Amino acid sequence: MFQTSSRLRVLGRAVGTIGALSLAALGATPAAPAASAASASADDPSAGVVLGRTAPVDGVEPGGTVQVPTSFTNTGTEALRKVWLTYTLSHGLAHPDRAELPSNCTYSTIAVGDGEPDRTEVICEFDQAVRPGVVYAPGKQLAFPVRGSALYEVVAVKAEIAGYPYPGDNFTPEVPGTAPAVELAERPDATPAPAGSAENSRWDVADVPVTAVNTADFRVTGARLRGGVGDTVPLTVGFTDAGPGWVQRRDRADAVRIVLRMPSGTTVTRADPYCRRTGSGKYLCGVDFPWVEEGYERSYTFRLRIDKAVPGAQGSIGLTGASRPFDTDTGNDEAGIRLDVTGAAGSSGGSTASSGAGTALPLVGAAAAAFALGAGAVLVVRRRMNGR
Structure with missing residues (x-):
């Protein structure tokens, strides 16, 4: 059994594991982030980030890969200097090989405890200006390998602007990718989230169900x-x-x-x-x-x-x-x-x-x-x- 602080950090970082309750239902909050790298204060109500909606992904094949299209809007009033996207993968999904993972992304394994199967976390850091009121998405979406055990899976996506989401004690050491870095690209064809609509000024999370063709x-x-x-x-x-x-x-x-x-x-x-x-x-x-x-x-x-x-x-x-x-x-x-x-x-x-x-x-x-x-x-x- 992990210490309470570690357990809450896992819950805060891995919201959306199949069968898990939301942070609000658990009454838990994520561990305090590192110092803000955004030009606006993380506690400033004018700051915020909102993820775009992503439809469930069905029909993926064990042995193949799955992409979870990810986008977000800076709903604050000032440009951001950094954004982090975190992908927490349930048991039947895996991180990309280092040669396929961009160099500005890392992966690690989460030992959840209480007998729950380990999960995988991939964090990508985007060190570039993010203008308010504009939809951004990675220029190349990550492809996650689908394990032979995959069936009812979830990718919990988190956009964060308050500082690097360092793993806790129950994470294995982070391993960086070796592929060329990926950058964020503006999506002028997408509808941005309204200004000031962020429920949290520091981060937003969304669960994307992934169903494999398996028995x-x-x-x-x-x-x-x-x-x-x-x-x-x-x-x-x-x-x-x-x-x-x-x-x-x-x-x-x-x-x-x-x-x-x-x-x-x-x-x-x-x-x-x-x-x-x-x-x-x-x-x-x-x-x-x-x-x-x-x-x-x-x-x-x-x-x-x-x-x-x-x-x-x-x-x-x-x-x-x-x-x-x-x-x-x-x-x-x-x-x-x-x-x-x-x-x-x-x-x-x-x-x-x-x-x-x-x-x-x-x-x-x-x-x-x-x-x-x-x-x-x-x-x-x-x-x-x-x-x-």
């Missing part, structure tokens, strides 16, 4: 248990994001919810801490955070007491909650929890591992009714499991 395969693993009446047996079932995409929803819904129904004739004597009971033998489970990275795995462990033999007893595990349009393979969204009671008439017998880590079984009969559950909040435990 993420959410899957569950069931179990097969074996024991006699009166025995207490362990149960382990699991969830995996098999990728290739990572998922953090723009609707801020939980990354995934999982519903479990225990086999008839059993009693849960110990439940997984990420699960809560919603009915007789029924549990709703979540994951560590409101996002899941590609390759993420989570096991749920219970202990079940076998109270009586019920022929064909079978429970279930399945995905529930918000829709998953990114998951096109729905055949592994449900699996069974099979219980064989030894010594009972009709038992199939045979041999398994009692931990039940293995085969996914299809749902049958009333097991599908478990998927009507989903009300209430998932217990959130702020820690990683399985070494993640």
Whole structure:
């Protein structure tokens, strides 16, 4: 966990990460900037900068690049001598190679903490006069590589006039580009923001959603248990994001919810801490955070007491909650929890591992009714499991 000041700086600099709240909602403010390089005071109400509107970018391909057209207006009354543009990239986007990055730009990595995937920040410094009432844009827009894990991404763009936005302790050292420097160019064809319209005299931020053509395969693993009446047996079932995409929803819904129904004739004597009971033998489970990275795995462990033999007893595990349009393979969204009671008439017998880590079984009969559950909040435990 980072110190509060560092955390607020990240929030101030990286507003717009998918699922994150705005600065206003968090009650946070950016760390105090360095001395102003503008000809007007940063606290002067006559100073200000306003970003132009940028439409969401859809249909980008993993392995390709994405450009986020950026422009701004000096809404103050005096010319500025310097402007900085900062691009904070979510997990599925990367900084350009040094050979492609202009020499007046740098990149670094943000270690956000709390288990959230690292992000990338690119800062470009423009040391030139910026006239009031005129729209400016970089003469060449940056192209950001799209990683194989990209799905629902965001580029948080920030224009700043109050001084260089130095990284905090949770940033890696800045690396400058080696390509020719890029300059700002006037855009006479664009409509400038009205004078005095800046909400903040020092900076402005805007989120640009970027959607990649990609999928993420959410899957569950069931179990097969074996024991006699009166025995207490362990149960382990699991969830995996098999990728290739990572998922953090723009609707801020939980990354995934999982519903479990225990086999008839059993009693849960110990439940997984990420699960809560919603009915007789029924549990709703979540994951560590409101996002899941590609390759993420989570096991749920219970202990079940076998109270009586019920022929064909079978429970279930399945995905529930918000829709998953990114998951096109729905055949592994449900699996069974099979219980064989030894010594009972009709038992199939045979041999398994009692931990039940293995085969996914299809749902049958009333097991599908478990998927009507989903009300209430998932217990959130702020820690990683399985070494993640």
